[in-house]
Amino acid sequence: MVKVLVILYNGGQAAREEPRLLGTVENELGIRPWLESLGHELVVSSSKEGPDSDFQKHIVDAEVLITTPFHPGYLTRDLVEKAKNLKICITAGVGSDHIDLNAAVDHKIQVLEVSGSNVVSVAEHVVMSILLLVRNFVPAHEMIERGDWQVSDIARNAYDLENKVVGTIGAGRIGYRVLQRLLPFDCKELLYYDYAPLPPAAAEAVKARKVDDLKEFVSQCDVVTVNAPLHEGTRGLVNAELLKHFKKGAWLVNTARGAICDKDAVAAALKSGQLSGYSGDVWNVQPAPRDHVWRTVKNPLGGGNGMVPHYSGTTLDAQARYADGAKKILENYLSGKPQEPGNVIVGIGKYETSAYGKR
Numbered sequence: 236m237v238k239v240l241v242i243l244y245n246g247g248q249a250a251r252e253e254p255r256l257l258g259t260v261e262n263e264l265g266i267r268p269w270l271e272s273l274g275h276e277l278v279v280s281s282s283k284e285g286p287d288s289d290f291q292k293h294i295v296d297a298e299v300l301i302t303t304p305f306h307p308g309y310l311t312r313d314l315v316e317k318a319k320n321l322k323i324c325i326t327a328g329v330g331s332d333h334i335d336l337n338a339a340v341d342h343k344i345q346v347l348e349v350s351g352s353n354v355v356s357v358a359e360h361v362v363m364s365i366l367l368l369v370r371n372f373v374p375a376h377e378m379i380e381r382g383d384w385q386v387s388d389i390a391r392n393a394y395d396l397e398n399k400v401v402g403t404i405g406a407g408r409i410g411y412r413v414l415q416r417l418l419p420f421d422c423k424e425l426l427y428y429d430y431a432p433l434p435p436a437a438a439e440a441v442k443a444r445k446v447d448d449l450k451e452f453v454s455q456c457d458v459v460t461v462n463a464p465l466h467e468g469t470r471g472l473v474n475a476e477l478l479k480h481f482k483k484g485a486w487l488v489n490t491a492r493g494a495i496c497d498k499d500a501v502a503a504a505l506k507s508g509q510l511s512g513y514s515g516d517v518w519n520v521q522p523a524p525r526d527h528v529w530r531t532v533k534n535p536l537g538g539g540n541g542m543v544p545h546y547s548g549t550t551l552d553a554q555a556r557y558a559d560g561a562k563k564i565l566e567n568y569l570s571g572k573p574q575e576p577g578n579v580i581v582g583i584g585k586y587e588t589s590a591y592g593k594r
């Protein structure tokens with residue numbers, strides 16, 4: 236019998252009414268009947284912080300851990316050391332930075348994610364976020380709700396995306412899909428910054444130019460979008476120093492991970508007008524505290540904030556795909572079948588991907 240521990244977010248009333256909210260505690264990725272019919276034990280909870288949490292209580296003897304980036308159970312090195320039975324961590328979604336991957340390597344714990352499962356969901360959100368910042372959408376909508384009507388107050392900071400330079404930090408599955416979706420907007424140029432070059436035909440298909448120096452890259456962009464995983468090489472990458480090299484009044488979209496952008500430096504840049512806008516769905520701590528500065532910070536004209544809770548990759552379409560993918564990974568594990576190579580982040584004792592940093 237295998238003990239499977241699953242940490243998901245609470246779905247509440249919504250999950251009781253909408254069974255397609257599979258990534259919730261209530262709907263348990265849809266795996267309970269199947270797993271119990273095989274005689275395995277399933278523990279599902281949202282309680283993840285502190286020594287009394289279900290996460291910390293059950294991790295000591297669980298063999299399989301399934302987590303979601305939307306409500307991350309942070310598996311620190313300390314917890315890895317206590318998890319004596321743990322063999323495999325499965326991320327229901329994409330992005331496994333909440334697991335200490337180096338500790339997983341050291342302790343021969345595999346880490347897999349459902350690669351590709353929500354990359355279109357995120358790419359669409361990125362394009363939407365770029366548009367809502369560039370076109371000054373949020374203050375326009377707020378004005379309408381307030382009952383006001385003053386077109387010039389909005390138009391003074393609204394632009395077209397056409398003829399702007401847009402660049403992505405990271406041109407993997409999501410970054411590339413963002414570039415593909417931007418192509419019809421007739422941007423002046425599409426740029427990317429990534430140590431892994433796109434295959435020439437792929438770069439040509441989206442007419443993207445690689446820039447090797449990050450400061451040079453951001454200094455050429457009107458819009459920067461972050462689409463790289465969080466690891467040692469990207470934590471705090473967009474900090475006060477780098478923000479100085481952005482074009483004055485650029486827009487920044489980050490749906491990758493909150494901690495890639497320095498919280499206070501971004502807030503200060505938006506407040507001063509060095510950035511015209513910041514948008515995304517990821518936060519350095521999740522759930523974000525009520526007083527997190529990114530909830531309310533605005534540019535000097537009172538707009539430029541497109542922040543939402545972490546949901547771009549958890550649309551109902553995405554949940555169907557990552558619930559199914561997580562189940563397949565678990566099924567392979569339980570029956571000793573090989574895993575899809577593209578899903579393996581950490582194999583037994585080593586990284587199987589170069590996306591989490593050049594090593």
Ligand code: NAI
Pocket residue numbers: 328329330331351353354357404405406407408409410428429430431462463464465468469490491492516517545546547548549589590591592
């Ligand atoms: P991917 O592995 O296909 O692509 C990541 C790319 O980033 C790779 O090309 C890699 O070389 C590049 N990269 C890594 N370090 C870099 C660095 N220091 N500078 C520049 N480029 C670097 O991953 P995918 O599917 O595109 O996802 C990227 C990230 O997006 C995930 O790791 C996750 O953190 C985030 N994500 C967010 C979601 C959301 O709901 N907001 C949902 C899914 C993913």
